[in-house]
Amino acid sequence: MLEHFREQDESLSILLSMAQHKTLPHALCFTGPAGTGKAEAALILAQILNCQIPPAPPEPCPTPFFFHRCGSCRSCRKIDAGTHPDIRVIEPEGSHIKIAQIRDLCNTLLAKPLEATHRVILIKDAGRMNREAANALLKVLEEPPAGTFFILTSHQPSELLPTVLSRCQVIRFRPLAQETVIRGLMTEANLQKPQAEAVAALCQGSFATAREMVSGKGGVDAWFAQRNWIFTALPLPGRGDLSHALAFAEVLGRDKEKALRSLSLIGHYLHDLMVCRIDPKCVVNHDLMPQLEADAARFTLPRLAAMAETVRDTLVRLEGNTVLRHTLEVMALKLMQS
Ligand SMILES: [Zn+2]
Numbered sequence: 185m186l187e188h189f190r191e192q193d194e195s196l197s198i199l200l201s202m203a204q205h206k207t208l209p210h211a212l213c214f215t216g217p218a219g220t221g222k223a224e225a226a227l228i229l230a231q232i233l234n235c236q237i238p239p240a241p242p243e244p245c246p247t248p249f250f251f252h253r254c255g256s257c258r259s260c261r262k263i264d265a266g267t268h269p270d271i272r273v274i275e276p277e278g279s280h281i282k283i284a285q286i287r288d289l290c291n292t293l294l295a296k297p298l299e300a301t302h303r304v305i306l307i308k309d310a311g312r313m314n315r316e317a318a319n320a321l322l323k324v325l326e327e328p329p330a331g332t333f334f335i336l337t338s339h340q341p342s343e344l345l346p347t348v349l350s351r352c353q354v355i356r357f358r359p360l361a362q363e364t365v366i367r368g369l370m371t372e373a374n375l376q377k378p379q380a381e382a383v384a385a386l387c388q389g390s391f392a393t394a395r396e397m398v399s400g401k402g403g404v405d406a407w408f409a410q411r412n413w414i415f416t417a418l419p420l421p422g423r424g425d426l427s428h429a430l431a432f433a434e435v436l437g438r439d440k441e442k443a444l445r446s447l448s449l450i451g452h453y454l455h456d457l458m459v460c461r462i463d464p465k466c467v468v469n470h471d472l473m474p475q476l477e478a479d480a481a482r483f484t485l486p487r488l489a490a491m492a493e494t495v496r497d498t499l500v501r502l503e504g505n506t507v508l509r510h511t512l513e514v515m516a517l518k519l520m521q522s
Pocket residue numbers: 234235236237253254255256257258259260261
C-alpha cells in the first residue's frame with residue numbers, strides 16, 4: 185500500500201539517498217499521522233539495507249525506494265514474514281512500552297547480529313514509552329552498537345522525551361490526500377467509490393483510521409448503518425422529547441473511543457448542514473444529500489453554528505477527564521433545545 189502513498193515520495197527519497205550513500209544516522213524518528221506508512225517504510229528500509237541481491241543496473245523507475253530491494257531473497261522474505269532474528273519490532277504492550285521490553289532489547293544488543301549486515305530496531309508508537317523505558321533506550325541511543333539502526337515512529341515528535349528526540353533525525357510523513365485514501369479503500373477494502381469518498385473525507389489523512397472505520401464487526405455496511413443511525417437519531421429541536429435525548433446520550437456513552445468518533449461524525453454532519461445550500465462541493469456525506477438538504481431547511485445558519493459549537497465543546501471536554509455519560513447528556517439536551 186505504501187507504494188501508492190505519493191505524499192511520502194520526498195521522505196522516501198531522503199531515506200534512500202542516505203542508505204545509498206551510507207550516511208544513514210543510527211537513530212531516525214518517523215513522525216506523521218497514523219496510517220501514513222511509517223512502519224512499512226521502516227521495514228522496507230531494513231530490507232534495502234540487508235537485501236542479498238543487488239538491484240539490476242538502474243532503469244527509470246517511478247518508485248526508486250521500493251525498487252532497491254529484491255523482495256524475494258532470504259533476508260527480504262524473512263523481514264516480510266516478521267521472522268528475521270535481527271529485525272526487531274517493539275510496540276506498546278497494553279497502553280505503554282515498558283522498561284522490561286527495552287531491557288530485553290538491550291540484552292539482545294549485547295550479542296552480534298545473527299544474520300543481518302544491518303540490524304534494525306523498529307520502535308512503534310515510541311511516544312508511549314514510559315519514562316523509565318525512554319531513559320533506558322537513551323543509553324543505547326547514546327552509544328549504539330555498530331551496524332544497528334533504530335527507527336522510532338510517533339504521531340508527534342513532542343510525544344518523545346526531548347533527550348531521546350535530540351538523538352534522532354526526524355523524517356516527516358505527510359497526511360494522505362483524500363484521493364489516495366479513496367484509491368486505497370477501493371483497491372484494498374473493495375469499497376464502492378461513493379462509500380470510499382464518504383469514509384476518506386472523515387479520516388483526516390490517515391489510512392489506518394479509514395481502514396479501522398470500515399473493518400469493524402459487520403464491515404463497511406455496519407459503519408454506514410451506525411453513521412446513518414447517529415444522523416437520524418441525533419437530538420435536534422422537533423425530533424423526539426427529552427427522554428429521547430437522554431437515551432441517545434446513553435447509547436453514545438457506552439464507550440469513550442466510540443463516543444469521540446461519533447462526535448466527530450456529528451460535527452461533520454452539522455458542517456454539511458451549514459454548507460449544503462451554499463457550497464455543495466464541500467459536503468462530506470455526499471451520499472446523504474437529500475436528507476441533508478431537508479434537515480438544513482429547518483435551521484438558520486446561526487443556530488447550526490451554535491449546535492456545532494456545542495459539539496466541539498463536548499469533544500474538548502471528553503478529551504479531558506470529564507464524566508462521559510453526564511457530558512453527553514448535557515450535549516444532547518443542549519442540542520435538543522438549541
Ligand atoms: Zn532481497
